[in-house]
Amino acid sequence: MRDPGRKAFFHPSMMNSQLARAMCNLAGVRPGSIVLDPFCGGGGILCEIAALGARAIGIDLNWRLINGARTNLSAMFHSDFSLIQADASSSPVGKQRLDCIVTDPPYGRISSTRGAKAVDLVRTFLERVPDMIRIGGRLCICGSSDMNVGEMILELGFAVTNRLEVRVHSGLTREVSAVQF
Ligand SMILES: C[S@@+](CC[C@H](N)C(=O)[O-])C[C@H]1O[C@@H](n2cnc3c(N)ncnc32)[C@H](O)[C@@H]1O
Incomplete structure (x- = not known):
C-alpha cells in the first residue's frame, strides 16, 4: 500500500x-505538524506526511495528479490533507506559517513543467520559503545532480543541516538537502 505500485493511483x-x-x-x-509538498504529484511524499499524523498540504500544476493524490490519501486509514491545483512558484500558501516543507521538484522527462525550466521554478520557490515557514521550521528537498539544488541553497544563504546522495540506478543519483530556518 505504501509503495507507488501498490497505491490506488x-x-x-x-x-x-x-x-x-x-x-x-x-x-x-x-x-500535528503542518507540512507542504509544493510539487506533490500523485502524493508519494504526502502519504508519508499523513502516515506520520501530520497535516499534508499539496500543490501541483497537473489536475490529474492532484486527483490521484486525493485518491491515495483518501485510501489511508486516517489522513488530514488539502490539495491545490496551482503553480508552486506563485503558490497560494504564502501567508501560512508552515512547520515543514518536504518536496521533490520536477526533473528528467517524467514530470511536465508546462514549458518552464525546472531549475527556475525551484529557485523561485526556494526564494519564497523564508516567508512561508515558521522560525525553526525545516525544508527537505530532493534534486537531481544536474539541477544542483545544494548549490542553489548555499547561494541563497540557507543553513544546511544534512545532505545525502541516494543512488537510484546507474544513470540517476538523487541529492537530498535539509535546511533549518
Ligand atoms: C517528481 S514529481 C513529484 C513527486 C511527488 N512529490 C511524490 O511525492 O510522489 C514533480 C511534480 O511537479 C509538478 N510540477 C511541475 N511544474 C510545477 C509547478 N510550476 N508548480 C507545481 N507543480 C509543478 C509535476 O506535475 C509533477 O507532478
Missing part, C-alpha cells in the same frame, strides 16, 4: 515510500 514520477519517509524525518515532521 500510480504515476511513474511518484517518490518511493522509503525515501519519502527519510525526507520527512530529516524535515522533522511530527504528529
Whole structure:
C-alpha cells in the first residue's frame, strides 16, 4: 500500500515510500505538524506526511495528479490533507506559517513543467520559503545532480543541516538537502 505500485493511483514520477519517509524525518515532521509538498504529484511524499499524523498540504500544476493524490490519501486509514491545483512558484500558501516543507521538484522527462525550466521554478520557490515557514521550521528537498539544488541553497544563504546522495540506478543519483530556518 505504501509503495507507488501498490497505491490506488500510480504515476511513474511518484517518490518511493522509503525515501519519502527519510525526507520527512530529516524535515522533522511530527504528529500535528503542518507540512507542504509544493510539487506533490500523485502524493508519494504526502502519504508519508499523513502516515506520520501530520497535516499534508499539496500543490501541483497537473489536475490529474492532484486527483490521484486525493485518491491515495483518501485510501489511508486516517489522513488530514488539502490539495491545490496551482503553480508552486506563485503558490497560494504564502501567508501560512508552515512547520515543514518536504518536496521533490520536477526533473528528467517524467514530470511536465508546462514549458518552464525546472531549475527556475525551484529557485523561485526556494526564494519564497523564508516567508512561508515558521522560525525553526525545516525544508527537505530532493534534486537531481544536474539541477544542483545544494548549490542553489548555499547561494541563497540557507543553513544546511544534512545532505545525502541516494543512488537510484546507474544513470540517476538523487541529492537530498535539509535546511533549518
Ligand atoms: C517528481 S514529481 C513529484 C513527486 C511527488 N512529490 C511524490 O511525492 O510522489 C514533480 C511534480 O511537479 C509538478 N510540477 C511541475 N511544474 C510545477 C509547478 N510550476 N508548480 C507545481 N507543480 C509543478 C509535476 O506535475 C509533477 O507532478
